[in-house]
Amino acid sequence: MSAVLEVKGLVKRFGGLTATDHVTLEVRPGEVHALxxxxxxxxxxxxxxxxxxxxxxxxxxxxxxTEVTGMDxxxxxxxxxxxxxxxxxxxxxxxxxxxxxxxxxxxxxxxFRIWDAVARRRSLWSEADGLLAGTPLQNRAHIPVAGLSHGxxxxxxxxxxxxxxxxxxxxxxxxxxxxxxxxxxMVDRLREVAQTMPxxxxxxxxDAVFALATRISVLVYGRIxxxxxxxxxxxxxxxxxxYLGAEDELC
Amino acid sequence: xxxxxxxxxxxxxxxxxxxxxxxxxxxxxITDIVGGNSALSLITRILxxxxxAASLNFVLGYGGMISLGHAAFFGIGGYVxxxxxVHYTDETPLMGVIPGTNQLLITIPAAIAVSGLLALIxxxxxxxxxxxxxxxxxLAFAQMIFFFFVSLKAYGGEDGIxxxxxxxxxxxxxxxxxxxxYVILGFWxxxxxxxxxxxxxxxxxxxxxxxxxxxxxxxxxxxPYRYKLYAFVLxxxxxxxxxxxxxxxxxxxxPDMLHWTKSAALMTMVILGGVGSFFGPLLGTAAYLVLETxxxxxxxxxxxxxxxxxxxxxxxxxxxxxxxxxxxxxxIFRGRA
Numbered sequence: 001m002s003a004v005l006e007v008k009g010l011v012k013r014f015g016g017l018t019a020t021d022h023v024t025l026e027v028r029p030g031e032v033h034a035l036x037x038x039x040x041x042x043x044x045x046x047x048x049x050x051x052x053x054x055x056x057x058x059x060x061x062x063x064x065x066t067e068v069t070g071m072d073x074x075x076x077x078x079x080x081x082x083x084x085x086x087x088x089x090x091x092x093x094x095x096x097x098x099x100x101x102x103x104x105x106x107x108x109x110x111x112f113r114i115w116d117a118v119a120r121r122r123s124l125w126s127e128a129d130g131l132l133a134g135t136p137l138q139n140r141a142h143i144p145v146a147g148l149s150h151g152x153x154x155x156x157x158x159x160x161x162x163x164x165x166x167x168x169x170x171x172x173x174x175x176x177x178x179x180x181x182x183x184x185x186m187v188d189r190l191r192e193v194a195q196t197m198p199x200x201x202x203x204x205x206x207d208a209v210f211a212l213a214t215r216i217s218v219l220v221y222g223r224i225x226x227x228x229x230x231x232x233x234x235x236x237x238x239x240x241x242x243y244l245g246a247e248d249e250l251c
Numbered sequence: 252x253x254x255x256x257x258x259x260x261x262x263x264x265x266x267x268x269x270x271x272x273x274x275x276x277x278x279x280x281i282t283d284i285v286g287g288n289s290a291l292s293l294i295t296r297i298l299x300x301x302x303x304a305a306s307l308n309f310v311l312g313y314g315g316m317i318s319l320g321h322a323a324f325f326g327i328g329g330y331v332x333x334x335x336x337v338h339y340t341d342e343t344p345l346m347g348v349i350p351g352t353n354q355l356l357i358t359i360p361a362a363i364a365v366s367g368l369l370a371l372i373x374x375x376x377x378x379x380x381x382x383x384x385x386x387x388x389x390l391a392f393a394q395m396i397f398f399f400f401v402s403l404k405a406y407g408g409e410d411g412i413x414x415x416x417x418x419x420x421x422x423x424x425x426x427x428x429x430x431x432x433y434v435i436l437g438f439w440x441x442x443x444x445x446x447x448x449x450x451x452x453x454x455x456x457x458x459x460x461x462x463x464x465x466x467x468x469x470x471x472x473x474x475p476y477r478y479k480l481y482a483f484v485l486x487x488x489x490x491x492x493x494x495x496x497x498x499x500x501x502x503x504x505x506p507d508m509l510h511w512t513k514s515a516a517l518m519t520m521v522i523l524g525g526v527g528s529f530f531g532p533l534l535g536t537a538a539y540l541v542l543e544t545x546x547x548x549x550x551x552x553x554x555x556x557x558x559x560x561x562x563x564x565x566x567x568x569x570x571x572x573x574x575x576x577x578x579x580x581x582x583i584f585r586g587r588a
Contacts, residue, residue: 051470077472089470091463102460106471111453112481118456164471 002065003028004168004198005050005081010059012045012222019045020056021222027168032194034201034209037219038242043202044086046219047172050200051083052076064167077106082166086173086202088153090145096156097141100128103163131159136185151182158189168198175205187211210234218242263580275436279429288428293544295432297537298439299496304520304532305446306489311518312527313450314482315462319514320373320389323396324366324487326509328494330400331362333412333504340415355418355425355499359438362495363488369396370487374480390511397509411505418499425499435496442492449485450529458482462527490517523564525573534572 003026012020019042027033037043048054050061052073060069063079071079091099101124105111108123118124132138137155145153154174161169174190175183187208193199194212203209209216210230217227220242226233233239274281282290303325310316335358338344338351345351352358377388401409417425424430449455457478460468465475498504507513516539524535542560546553568575 053466072474073469074472074474077470083470085467085470089464089467091460091467093463094460102456102468103471105453105456106468106473111457111473111478113453114449114455114485116453117448117451118453119451121453160471 003062004064005200006062007050008060008062010046010049010061011057012042012049012054013057019222020049022059023219023222023224025217025224025227027198027200029198031214032190032199032201032212034203034213034216035219036203036206036209036216041219042222043219044172045222047083047170047200047202050170051081077164077166080167081170082161082164082168083170084157084161084172084174086176088150088157090153090156090160092146093144095142095144096137096148096152097125097128097132099145099156099160100131100163101125103160104128107164127163131163135159150177151179154178154182154186155189158186158193162193166197168200169193171199171201171203173203174201175203175208183208259584263584278436279432291428291432293540295435295500296497297533297540298435299493299500300517300520300540301533301536302439302442302496303490303493304517304524304536305443306486306493307517308521308524308526308528308532309446309449309489310479310482310486311521312525312531313455313462314458314479314486316378316479316483317386318377318389318483318486319386319511319518320377320391320393321486321490321517322509322511322513323373323393324370324490325494325497325513325517326400326504326506327366327369327396328362328491328496329498329504329508330406330412330494331365331491332358332418332495332498333414334406335361336414336418337406337412353416353418355420355434358418358499359492359495362491364491366491366494367484367488370484371480374483374487378476378479378483390514393509393511393514397506397511400509401506407505409506411503411507414498414502414504417502431500435500438492438496442489446489447529454478454481519561523561523571525568525571528570528573531571531573534576538572 005027007023007025010020010023011018023046025033035043035046045054049056052068052071052075056069060067062068063076063081066079068076068079091102094102101118104124104127105118105121110116129141132141135155137152137159140148140152145156148156154177158174171190174186178186183205190199190201190212201209201212213230215227215229216233217224218233218239219225225242226236226239228236278294279291282288282294303321307318307321310318334345335351336353338349339353341351343351373389373392377385377392380388400406406412417431419425420434423434425434457468457473461473461475461478469475494508497508520535520539521532522535523538524533525531542557543553546556550556564571
């Protein structure tokens with residue numbers, strides 16, 4: 001089967017620094033492709049190029065077979081790209097429910113209407129409530145985002161991304177800053193989501209990566225030094241060398 | 252608890268709106284007893300300027316676009332009325348094709364359309380920038396329009412256009428100040444109702460999201476430029492309506508309406524009343540014009556005192572008069588702020 005997301009020879013330079021150095025990778029249907037690497041390896045730079053926030057200097061990005069290299073963020077989102085932000089990025093003055101409804105609204109369209117009432121667009125609210133049902137955020141639906149805890153914001157990031165019904169999900173450190181229990185909850189949630197859509201998971205938490213990933217790529221100084229299954233990566237001496245300074249056992 | 256207080260709030264709002272309608276309808280009778288004609292004229296000007304201020308607030312407060320060029324749309328609305336009137340009395344077509352008219356039902360839509368078109372052009376170019384550049388570019392465009400009309404000698408240049416008679420409207424006697432007040436009140440009410448709906452519409456909601464977090468909205472798939480431009484055009488149309496009403500009320504359209512100090516005055520009204528609140532611009536406009544009138548009667552240096560009051564409001568209220576009143580109401584009804 002063809003890849004949902006395909007990256008070919010991507011290069012991004014900032015002055016003398018090559019932040020992305022000929023990166024080639026793909027995310028296939030049904031897989032959770034994890035991208036790991038030490039701090040400063042260029043993971044965020046890469047994610048931002050995939051989303052369209054940064055323009056690469058060389059190379060190409062394909063989404064479901066369509067080249068999107070020159071497209072801006074909204075155009076890529078329209079083609080089915082979904083993402084979560086490492087530092088939560090939500091509508092802080094709006095409630096949890098309104099944040100989700102906004103994502104549904106984005107998907108449904110009709111957003112240049114000036115004579116309707118959002119409060120009466122029932123499909124938005126019923127879908128938002130449906131997404132919230134059974135999640136820990138259900139009882140927090142009417143709280144403005146500014147009043148949520150860090151963990152709750154992380155959960156909301158995911159719900160908002162899912163409400164957009166993407167074909168592929170880019171997760172930028174979904175566990176960052178979460179406590180142990182919250183992390184575990186997020187892993188369980190992502191495992192469920194993985195049943196329905198492929199993901200590119202950028203994450204520092206190795207427990208989470210090994211629990212979720214079907215394939216791992218290791219990024220060091222902007223280059224992908226290895227790609228393989230969890231076991232292959234665990235056993236790879238080059239990865240141990242680069243990633244862990246050959247100190248401990250991986251994981 | 253939150254739904255209860257929401258119900259309470261919406262009930263309070265309904266009572267306040269009903270009260271405001273009664274007061275606004277009774278204004279001519281009240282001014283008959285106290286204040287006289289000058290008070291009626293002040294309140295009429297408050298209604299007209301509040302349309303312009305609320306339009307500016309739509310892009311500034313709800314959309315986060317700080318425009319310092321909205322006098323351009325206000326002035327162009329006035330000039331549409333003026334130009335059409337000149338050609339109506341001359342019985343010559345404007346630019347050789349457009350016949351003049353003195354019918355309010357034609358001049359108002361024409362003013363709205365022309366100012367909307369101008370906003371489309373200015374917005375399309377300005378919205379490619381942001382922040383300080385956006386402020387300066389909108390200011391620059393407004394100044395261009397200002398100097399264009401100053402140098403337009405055929406239409407009075409700096410002296411502007413005198414509209415000898417207010418536009419005709421449904422056969423009413425528009426020379427009667429009372430009638431004119433009610434006509435303007437009618438347009439004002441329709442405008443406020445439309446704005447109320449607009450803010451709660453799909454588009455209004457997207458715009459509010461855009462102001463809070465443009466990056467998030469882009470990640471949801473909203474292309475910011477198109478939404479902001481649409482908001483800018485709608486806002487320009489509102490200012491055009493205000494300008495057209497003002498030209499009818501003053502029976503005069505001049506470059507003064509286009510001057511950048513007019514843009515600054517509109518912005519002052521919005522800030523004074525409360526940026527991003529529905530009733531803020533109305534409160535701000537009322538406060539600004541009343542202060543202007545009262546202070547100017549007391550001292551030549553009224554702008555100095557107005558500046559001091561503005562500073563006190565901005566630093567002291569966090570959200571303008573609207574927030575101050577909201578806090579006051581909360582204090583009275585719940586015994587706490």
